[in-house]
Amino acid sequence: MGKVKRSPWLLHYDASSCNGCDIEVLACMTPVYDVERFGVVNTADPMQADILLVTGGVNSQSAEVVKQLYDQMARPKVVVAVGICACTGGVFKDCYNINGGVDTVIPVDVYVPGCAARPESIIDGVVKAVQIFQERSDAHDKYVKEHGESERDLSDPDAAAREGNPADFFDAITKTSEGSRDKEAEKK
Amino acid sequence: MEEREKKRSVVPFGPQHPVLPEPIHLDLVLEDEKVVDVIPSIGFIHRGLEDLVKKRDFNEYVYVAERTCGICSFGHGLGYVEAVEKCMNVEVPIRAKYLRTIWSEMARIHSHLLWAGLMADAFGFENLFYQCWRLREKNLDLVEMTTGGRLIYSVNKVGGVLKDITPDMQKVILNNLSELEAELRDVYKTFMTDYSVQERTRGVGVLTKEQVHDLGCCGPYARASGVARDIRQLGYEAYGELDFEPVVSNDGDNYARCDVRLREVFQSIDLIRQAIAKIPNGELSVPVKGNPDGEAFIRIEQPRGEAIYYVEGNGTKFLNRFRLRTPTFANIPGMCETMKGCSYADIPLLVVTIDPCISCTER
Numbered sequence: 001m002g003k004v005k006r007s008p009w010l011l012h013y014d015a016s017s018c019n020g021c022d023i024e025v026l027a028c029m030t031p032v033y034d035v036e037r038f039g040v041v042n043t044a045d046p047m048q049a050d051i052l053l054v055t056g057g058v059n060s061q062s063a064e065v066v067k068q069l070y071d072q073m074a075r076p077k078v079v080v081a082v083g084i085c086a087c088t089g090g091v092f093k094d095c096y097n098i099n100g101g102v103d104t105v106i107p108v109d110v111y112v113p114g115c116a117a118r119p120e121s122i123i124d125g126v127v128k129a130v131q132i133f134q135e136r137s138d139a140h141d142k143y144v145k146e147h148g149e150s151e152r153d154l155s156d157p158d159a160a161a162r163e164g165n166p167a168d169f170f171d172a173i174t175k176t177s178e179g180s181r182d183k184e185a186e187k188k
Numbered sequence: 189m190e191e192r193e194k195k196r197s198v199v200p201f202g203p204q205h206p207v208l209p210e211p212i213h214l215d216l217v218l219e220d221e222k223v224v225d226v227i228p229s230i231g232f233i234h235r236g237l238e239d240l241v242k243k244r245d246f247n248e249y250v251y252v253a254e255r256t257c258g259i260c261s262f263g264h265g266l267g268y269v270e271a272v273e274k275c276m277n278v279e280v281p282i283r284a285k286y287l288r289t290i291w292s293e294m295a296r297i298h299s300h301l302l303w304a305g306l307m308a309d310a311f312g313f314e315n316l317f318y319q320c321w322r323l324r325e326k327n328l329d330l331v332e333m334t335t336g337g338r339l340i341y342s343v344n345k346v347g348g349v350l351k352d353i354t355p356d357m358q359k360v361i362l363n364n365l366s367e368l369e370a371e372l373r374d375v376y377k378t379f380m381t382d383y384s385v386q387e388r389t390r391g392v393g394v395l396t397k398e399q400v401h402d403l404g405c406c407g408p409y410a411r412a413s414g415v416a417r418d419i420r421q422l423g424y425e426a427y428g429e430l431d432f433e434p435v436v437s438n439d440g441d442n443y444a445r446c447d448v449r450l451r452e453v454f455q456s457i458d459l460i461r462q463a464i465a466k467i468p469n470g471e472l473s474v475p476v477k478g479n480p481d482g483e484a485f486i487r488i489e490q491p492r493g494e495a496i497y498y499v500e501g502n503g504t505k506f507l508n509r510f511r512l513r514t515p516t517f518a519n520i521p522g523m524c525e526t527m528k529g530c531s532y533a534d535i536p537l538l539v540v541t542i543d544p545c546i547s548c549t550e551r
Binding site: 057 | 203205210211231232233234235236237239240243251252255256257258259261302305317318321322325337338339340545546547
């Protein structure tokens, strides 16, 4: 691991995990394991987060929440799938309400196996994510210097349109965005 | 001065929220800062575990049942195995019963200390949070030494247990638990006497004994309101041969819940000591022949309260039905009741105070 210049903030979401990996993620924050020594801070605000830790496979209801959280994060962002369920669906793969791993919804950079993933392996995954984050933010800085604006993902036109405009963020609870609600209200 | 008309507004809470390790969504109806109504919605981590009995045979399903929840994993494995054993009329060796009792109490210590930490985090006492989780790691070391896992124990099987606690391990357990107990006294003192903690817990979220009866709450949540109901008193596994009384407090507020849960940790340490003193020598498991036929119904006391297990076999190696009623599901109506009339700032605390375990609830 090279020199880390930034301190990445970490967001944790439980997609459909059994809790085992979640409490191990929390245990990583406490003094015994302490990921804060790598400059990683646990935050609950997706807008300020750089690394997204997802535990558990996704189901139809949580898929939308995961997508929403990923959209709300500012670029550059790194996703870590913690536990075998988040990687492939794991023990719950055959359940009727499990669609599979997190990579069926959002792109995943680091896979951490284990059931439940041990704090040591979660720390290993987070350190890898910190490295990837460092590379990406260097590339991002370079892009901004050359083009004068933030890079956008043009492969997904919807995501590119949503980016930077909080009113158009997809709301997983009401299944609409604030922007589209306003438009509907105008029509009436 | 003309009285301003109070307008109601709905504030969504969750599914992703700082105090929640797990997703639950609440629609809070507010009048200014006061909460007047709460509409909970669950289902973010529903997987369909009960249906999986049709795809996994009844011996394999023990490991799936354990993964219903990572915190009370041992309890779920135990409840399922007991229900299948009752269904097949299997009598488990006495040593296995004692071992199961010791592990359930270890699971209780870990769960209650985890809760105490989250509670301290919810009222913003970071140091206390870290202290609780540091003590919890001592207990997890014992679990790892005896079972090999930190959260998923995987020691239950139909007919007994897979691993033994040797006399050497028993010495280490007794020694480490004494250390844990001594350090926990300081944490307990802070929870009970610290001025800033009492500001957030005394008189907040009061649930009366009548409300507990009407809403069907269970576990430490009900015991904090003066209901002395503890399923361990029925004497399943080795609990019948151990000496203990349910831990009860009468105030019914957050303070009483902290009190009950932390005193239960001391009680669990005492129960492990009693079990280790009385544990007999003998076999760990009995061979099981045939497949479950008929139905069985079991109640056990999880760290969060009473959990109910039901299995129905059909003579093949796949069960017809497995049903699980979890304690958090019984406590959610109580939680919504305590929230009405409280201020918006107390909501995170009141969610944590039932010790929510959403992955059990939704399975």
